[in-house]
Amino acid sequence: MANSSQMKKHRLFYTLLLIIAALVVLNGRLFWVQLAASHNLSRHHINLVENSVIQREKGIVLDSGRGDFFDRNGIPLTGKSLSVLTVFPVNHHFPENNKETEAQMQMAQLLNVSLEEWRSFTLALKAPQIWSVDGKPVVLTERQIEQIEALKLPQTAVTQFKQRYDMKPLASQVIGFIGQNPDRITRQFTDQFHSGELQLTSKIGGAGLEKSFEPWLQGVGSTSVSLFTDAKINPLQGLATRVFAPQNGYYPIKVMTTLDAGIQQKVEQIMRKLEVKEGAVVVLDTENADVVAMASQPYFDPDHIDMETGSWSNRALKAVAPGSIFKTVTAAAALEEHAVDLKETFECDGELGKYGLTCWKKDGHGTITLEEGYAQSCNIAFARIAERLDGSKFEEYAHKLGLGVQVGWQGDFLQKKDFQSWDAEEQGQVFSSTTAQQDGGVKAQTSIGQRDVLITPLQAANMVVTLLHKGKVSSPRVVKELRFRNDRSMETLSAKEVDGLNERITPATAELLLSWMQDVVDHGTGKGLKKAQWKLAGKSGTAQVVDKQGNEKVNEWFIGYGPVEKPRYAVAVLVQNAEPDQKNTSIPLFNQVMDVLAEPTQ
Secondary structure, three states, X not given: OHHHHHHXXXXXXXXXXXXXXXXXXXXXXXXXXXXXXXXXXXXXXXXXXXXXHHHHHOOEEEEOOOOEEEXXXXXXXXOEEEEEEEEOOOOOOOOOOHHHHHHHHHHHHHOOOOHHXXXXXXXXXXXXXXXXXXXXXXXXXXXXXXXXXHXXXXXXXXXXXXXXXOOOOOOXXXXXXXXXXXXXXXXXXXXXXXXXXXXXXXXXXXXXXXXXXXHHHOOOXXXXXXXXXXXXXXXXXXXXXXXXXOXXXXXXXXXXXXXXXXXXXXXXXXXXXXXXXXXXEEEEEOOOOOEEEEXXXXXXXXXXXXXXOOOOOOHHHOOEOOHHHHHHHHHHHHHHOOOOOOOOEEEEOOEEHHHXXXXXXXXXXXXXXXXXXXXXXXXXXXXXXXXXXXXXXXXXXXXXXXXXXXOOOOOHHHHOOOOOOOOOOOOOEOOOOOXXXXXXXXXXHHHOOOOOOEEOHHHHHHHHHHHHOOOOOEOOOXXXXXXXXXXXXXXXXXXXXXXXXXXXXXXXXXXXXXXXXXXXXXXOOOHHHOOOOOOOEEEEEEEEEEOOOOOEEEXXXXXXXXXXXXXXEEEEXXXXXXXXXOOOOHHHXXXXXXHHHOOOOO
């Protein structure tokens, strides 16, 4: 009896255990079902987010958000806004619906293409694309915009596209270009890279002002347009296209340059008309040395960069042999050091045998004073004067006139970020490091701007401004202000003198040299300028050089100012690596540039 009772208790215990185990299994099953359901729900949510991101990624960037450059009158030099047609990829097989087919035909007609061409283009799209011809966006007229919007085709939208560079951009070597440079991003913009503001594929300034002002040009986000579609790439009803843009009243920054777009354009046209293959023109405002125009040849397209040809390089900032325009330095040294009497004469028979030096006038100039030697650009007279000067004086007076140093505007706010307002400006030189400065032959060659002497067109034009300012060496600006998007001033780059130049030539010497420049045009080597619209003054120069192929060439220069009565502009022109036997181009170039500046509208 006891055993029977004990057995019943055991069976009841095992039954309870089985029930508990079943409940545990059931609860475990429910837990995993719920977990799986939760996982599926989360996964579904993730897919929705991913799909949303994918749809946004199928949009197209209309504006990178990068800051732009403007001329002194507020005319855009970059970032031109264009009305364009943006076309999105959709799951569209051109249905037989007559109304929609008619709309497609009308679109093709508006774009001046056949229906077949239009259909082929839209069906091949894998990503949004702006309607372009020969790689350039087609700018829509107001009439086209009105008609396109009336068609209401779901895969098209009229948008505002910001084109960085125009078809024929002005001052392209001054502005520079943007491009990808992963190494520089990780090295120079470490913080922006780690914060995600810049990616390795981001485009940054590669040269010119684009490079100099890169930290300020970086925006706060791009503007894009997207077409919302379902999973089958069909446009969602009621959503259509949407534009996404950062809401910021301060960015992107506006960089206000000192350039005059109208003058710049005409100067570039003159260089092309005179077929200047290599060279530069610099126009400075005599009041403060601001750059009014700066042109460089050969032509450079910032959208198609050929790094090997070097066309992107700004020749106005590159130091080359100056020839006789350097006689301005020699004359200043001779006058200041009292190495010559103004009534003293020199004999020029065309050569100075002991130095192997010849004059451009083979028969010589005969008896000539220093003043006439400057006007006639007599090599022999200047070589004779050079013998009386200590070799160090050439470099000393070159520096006093702003040569052999970087003269482009520099400021504290730029230096804090290790940037220069003039990208790649060369300082030039008077002597190389190994040259025997006291050697008679060295001094003779140096006095006429040959041998080691190298200066830039910017320095040459600024030297004229220095004389007009009685010896004060101004620092040319090409950017005068940074503004926020709402035109509120962010930073002003005030006009200033070149830092570190404590010594000047005397006002009397400066005034005398300016009068000698008038002699050059009146009856000297620049008399071809007497028919110009303004009365002009200046100095010519021709330097013998050898090009990269070992061929003998010449650098043709003319520097000067006008009008003489009340100088407004200082100009330097350089025709580089010209053929020695060709007709001089520098004087006609200087003449035509000055005539443009003399136009009443300027």
